[in-house]
Amino acid sequence: MLTTLDAEQVHAALPWDALAEALRDAFLSPPQSPVRHAHTLDGAGTEHLLLMPAWDAAHIGLKMVTVIPGAPQFGGHTVEATYLLSARQTGKPLALLDGDALTVRRTAAVSALAARHLLRPDAESLLIVGTGRLAPWLARAHCALNPSIVRVHVWGREVLKAAAVARELEAEGLVVSVCRDLADGVREADLVSCATTSSVPVVLGQWLRAGAHLDLVGAYTPQMRETDDEAIARARVFVDDVASAEREAGDIVQPYRSGAISASHVAGDLGSLLRGDVAGREHDTQVTCFKSVGLALEDLAAARLAVAKSHFQS
Secondary structure (H helix, E strand, O other): OOEEEOHHHHHHOOOHHHHHHHHHHHHHOOOEOOOOEEEEOOOOOOOEEEEEEEEOOOEEEEEEEEEOOOHHHHOOOOEEEEEEEEEOOOOOEEEEEEHHHHHHHHHHHHHHHHHHHHOOOOOOEEEEEOOOOOHHHHHHHHHHHOOOOOEEEEEOOOHHHHHHHHHHHHOOOOOEEEOOOHHHHHHHOOEEEEOOOOOOOOEOHHHOOOOOEEEEOOOOOOOOOOEOHHHHHHOEEEEOOHHHHHHHOHHHHHHHHHOOOOOOOEEEEHHHHHHOOOOOOOOOOOOEEEEOOOOHHHHHHHHHHHHHHHHHHO
């Protein structure tokens, strides 16, 4: 019988600590994970189909994502995602999961896991830059997995949207306020977490305080970016996957092209950081940075955990 998990069930089956542990294991022993497939669905190049496969000895996982800007006029969403988990030995489908919930949950957890190894031990304040779907999940994950963080600030281009995110998080017991001046907010934050769709720098390197950690989740194409060259040049940089970041992440690609950083500037990937092969933060005044692109191994780890947890709970 095929297990189906909707968004609420996926979130319930992925507590932060357990999810972080599953993701840690996946980065330490990565499954097979080819480059994601990207296909254009229309002649104008505005509609896309993304396929993200991964497999190991036990499971095969596939995330299918559609980006169809015109979908809302037909009652749909611009972005839809579904995840299929199958048995490796037989190929038999085992579970169908809400791909959006799976994605926001694992993306936030990966950022928080990286921050756990790169933050200063005395880091207390978090600034969320952006008010989109991922913003509150980043705040939840960072606070849950990095308990030294006790204050959250939210900045957005539209103050009302920032206030709405702040109220949502405040209702869950977090200490939250709206940041009205981004430059001042960045200067005061120990951890700056960006999740935007910007194509121009939002957070400038000159604003980052000594010892800050910068978490970058947006800028998933070479044309997009959330920070300027100075921010990346100042920081000790880690990525989830070096090859993917150098190919897809605007915050890495563009400083390479401008000559602001060299090919050796990225200190390592998350796996090497977790294994201890590469040192993370080297001193308290160092600026650190984690750039996330998003990997199929993260989806497989999260999906497997969600299905296992849901079976145990039932």
